[in-house]
Amino acid sequence: MRQAILILALLLPAASVLGTAAEAKPEACLTSLEGFPTPLQYDTDDAEMRQNRSYRERFLGGYGDITCPGYVTLRAMTPGLTDSERSVFCLQYDAKAETYTGFSQGKRNAYVHCAQPTRAFCEKVNDSRDSALAIAGNAGRGALSGVNAVQNGAGAVVMSGTGASIGSALSSLGASTAAALSAPAVLAAAAVTVVAVGGTVYVCSE
Structure with a gap:
């Protein structure tokens, strides 16, 4: 990818x-x-x-x-x-x-x-506009439990945590995001960062 x-x-x-x-x-x-x-x-x-x-x-x-x-x-x-x-x-x-x-x-x-x-690299998640909006909205309300979510001045929501915690927090926010985060390599990663910005979601992991 x-x-x-x-x-x-x-x-x-x-x-x-x-x-x-x-x-x-x-x-x-x-x-x-x-x-x-x-x-x-x-x-x-x-x-x-x-x-x-x-x-x-x-x-x-x-x-x-x-x-x-x-x-x-x-x-x-x-x-x-x-x-x-x-x-x-x-x-x-x-x-x-x-x-x-x-x-x-x-x-x-x-x-x-x-x-x-x-050793982490970011990859764009396909068809992710709805997921990006959902991530931003839920992060703004503090509704994503088990992960660290920060919104910066550029309007990006940056979430970090283990693969398992990120996958659990976002599992209901969109099929494309859930599919990307359910990949074995992502779930097994000790540290995963998800960036939702400009209507796009990027998954960053080793």
Whole structure:
């Protein structure tokens, strides 16, 4: 599933990572997803992209053959979210292979990489809009017992707990979410994070 998400980014149109300026100035760049060289473009006048690009990355460049700013790669991996909504995510980077392996929930470093890399990766749950609304509504009322649920300024609800506790708390909130959380690998995970943001649900586990 994780690899399918990354390969999907190979097919994204250049417009998916461009800003919304009236007169875009596209800049071609190269990233790497699961070892696949991936050409992207971004708008050099995009204020949001500049805000999420540190001075260190701007002047020292990327890693290896990667020339895309980290935020441009994250945008390609999380289509459908606004820049504010995707602020809860960071990039997982394999320094040995010099490639991005996915994205996770957590704080970022100067390159939009996860400041504390883990073995957890986030995957989108199919047909999850109703589930996302249900998770947000129940978390807001404190109705999800046995898990830690936090809502941030971007409107994302971030839930954390064991696979079993998360699965139990969300089992009645939607068939697609329940199916994703009932996978043996998720239920067996010692730590699972569920992010409901922008009408989408992401399940993050090892």
